[in-house]
Amino acid sequence: MMGRTSTVVTHLRRTLRHESVRTWGPLAPALGLVVVLFGGAVGLALLRSLGLLAGGTGAGPSLDAYRRLIADPEFGRSLLLTLHVAVTSTVLAIVLGIGAALLLRRLVRGRQPATTLFQLNLPLPHVVGAVAILALLGQSGLLSRVAAQTGMIEGPASFPALVFDPYAIGIIVQYVWKEVPFIGIVALAILRSTGDELEEAARTLGASPWQRLRHVILPLLLPGVLSAVVIVFAFTFGTFEVPLLLGRSFPAVLPVLAHQRYTDVDLAARPEAMAISVVITVLVLAVVLAGSVLARRTIRQEAR
Amino acid sequence: MTAVDARQVQGSSAPAGVAGQPQGTGRSVVVGAMLLLLLAPFVPLVLASLAEGYFFPQVLPDRWSTRAWRIVLDPSGRTWSALVDTVTIGVAVMVLSLVVAIPAGRVLGTRRFRGKRVVELVLLTPVLVPAVAVAIGIHVVFLRLGLAGGIPGVVLAHLIPATPYVILLSAGVFANADLELEAQARSLGASWWRTRLHVTLPLVAPGLAVAALFGFLVSWGQYVLTLVIGGGRVVTLPILLFATASGGDASVTAATALFHSLPAVVLLVATTRVLGGQGFATFGGTR
């Protein structure tokens, strides 16, 4: 009996020491949490968008919700607006962020405090950012007040609409304001690790300042910045509170539209909300996937 | 000569003073302007928060007052009770995510195994997928389970975006720590527990503290998950701020917003100290 128990214990010990247990054991709670909660959420949205699972008007499997969305002109306008906001903010953030990194990198005096200050926006809650942009750019905001004091405008109404505007300028400004430091810090980190050395090498090989930017700095930045860009795009595509506070309610960006449909008094709109959620998720994941594939390929291509 | 002498090199890294670079003054001016632009949105907040009736077209307030700040900091007021809820939820999220993140982060940071990239991707998706989609998907289940409309449900919901941050940050912490010292301690006769307590913990504690702070901050700034899962019954600072912003007292809104920014500043200082200023770059701040 004793012998048998000890064999079992030894066996148990060996199993616990096994490589895969040592790897996957500690990961299990984390993965479980993410898969159950997040996977569950996305999975349920998918099922319910297909009319499966009773929750609102579950009426058997169908693509009705998606058909209604495609037929709905509001959805189309929302989708375009969302893409416009995400693409414009991402492009602006890349260009300005890389520019900022190039400036900060060679700052002679006060580089450390400047870099710290530069990052201040990064951890700020988005609602705060949106409220701040509103207080700056709104028609009774600070800019408008300065314009009125200097006699450039007569009243709040004659200040150009920078928030709640059809071009989503306020939303885009908020995103760029928040994301330039992100791209900038990522670029700065890459440049700091190898940039100076490689640029020196390029100089002695005869590369002019412009050639160094084109053939050393940008290729070095490309993979890292591309990953950052994917994150920025995902975020600018999916944030809710910023467009809710700074944008028009019609047409609204997709996340806001999803919420509008979800809280609609008409429960029949709920599957549509689920369908919009699924569309957002799929689009974002597709961009993330495409971005990481592209990142890997550009490294190869640049090598040619 | 003076131009050259002015380029002082700080420490051992010598990027400044490299030949052929543009002079420093113009660059400083441009950087200064850029920083001013980044800080500009705070200017109206500070002015409004210190004004008594900040009406158009005042730029500087006609009457200065600490009224808004007294309202925000009043222990019996709405802001204070929202603060208590936000901190309660934030601390719970921080602790729970840290509990699952430490073992996972250690494995991800120190071991090489098949499927590691997949795990990292799986962990990254909740950060990237819009929170609205998550909130809507999970809401009905939480309703059935009785988790909607209460703090426990909101905590669970916040764990979805917070945990991945904390895990991936802790992985970085463990990857950078010199865990060879553990083997050294064991070979010198320290027990498993003593090794963890006296060797591992001191090595990783500062980094884990920053990771935990990140987890707290993700919860602290969370809006849509709280809105949907809390269903209006859980009023955290972002919810309150949003409500005041869309039709409340401008001064109180501004003071609330500034008050709501404070932990971010604390985190900024902490990361600059512990991670050398590039901690945020990992995931681009909080989402």
Add this chain to the structure above:
Amino acid sequence: MTDIRLEGLTRRYGSVTALDGLTLDIGGGTVTALLGPSGCGKTTALKLVAGLLDPSGGQVLFDGHDVTDVPAERRGAVMVFQDHRLFPYLSAGDNVAFGLKMRGVPRRQRRREAEAVLERVGLDGLADRHPAELSGGQQQRVALARALILQPEVLLLDEPLANLDAHLREGMRELILDVQRERDLTTVVVTHDQEEAVVLSEDIALLFDGRLHQHGAPRTFFEHPATERTARFFGAANLVAGRRHGDRVHTPLGSLRVPDGTPGGPDVWLTVRPERLVVGDTPAADGQHVQGRVVSSAFLGTRTRATVEVAGVRLTVDVADDALADVGPGSLLTLGLPAEALWTVPREATAGPTPRAADELGPVAASADGTVTSPPDRRTQP
């Protein structure tokens, strides 16, 4: 064939002076080594020649023309870095062709020339590899090829052998010397390793603390060092305090004849290289010899190194063939000190770099005859 002249070249970093008034002529088509311990300013000097740093003072002249204000990319001096600095996103071939691309050479021609140069450095067929897929030695060769393809007038090498394993150094050294001779390249090598300087260069400039300390042919540094510091840097193991009287130096070892014209005033260090001591019962031709007891010995593969105590002074001796004499601890050994093997350098009793030597020799001096050693605080007469 570009002659280089450095005139009072100075570089300051804040309050630290990295290079202090370096004046040096580097002959066209020669290899000159800038040698010194880390922090002596040698890499700063190389970057100043390359144009990668602006000097705080002084000039760089190529063939008599002042190039101090010519930016690095137009100076015609190509630098090869210690850490190779290959572009990680480019293949070996594209790394080599980088400089040609900057000059606007068409792709096909670039490719052809890069392959030719890669072949020259012994890397044919590796053009498509990425730097990460190459060994350390191969990376260093690619870096060299990347410089050579530009047919530079001046080649600047920063510690070219330092990152290589011992067995790779020989090949790299030969490659560098071969291409240097083929093209008559004016080459400046920075190194902290005196052996590397000796095997690579025809001319050594020894730098200490940002200043030129001694300049000359490699052999002089070993055989005729000008100062104690040079002697120590070049591995002089035996420094015996002494006092000069005519052509003789009085030391604890006795009164020894030294060659005419050795440097130093009355107070000198007598130096003798471990391999120049003659071991065996047959005394040296001029009969100068001492007897001592072996304290310890170690077999070093090709020779045996023994520490021998003579009259309270410890001498390091290299014995090429230990069959000639018993070098085991405790055995008695006769050491010939032929005059031509001896050299002297000035001895400053209180000079900065010497306290270590003074400490080491303190007890020796005390136990020795007071007439041949001077108290450590007495200043040398110039």
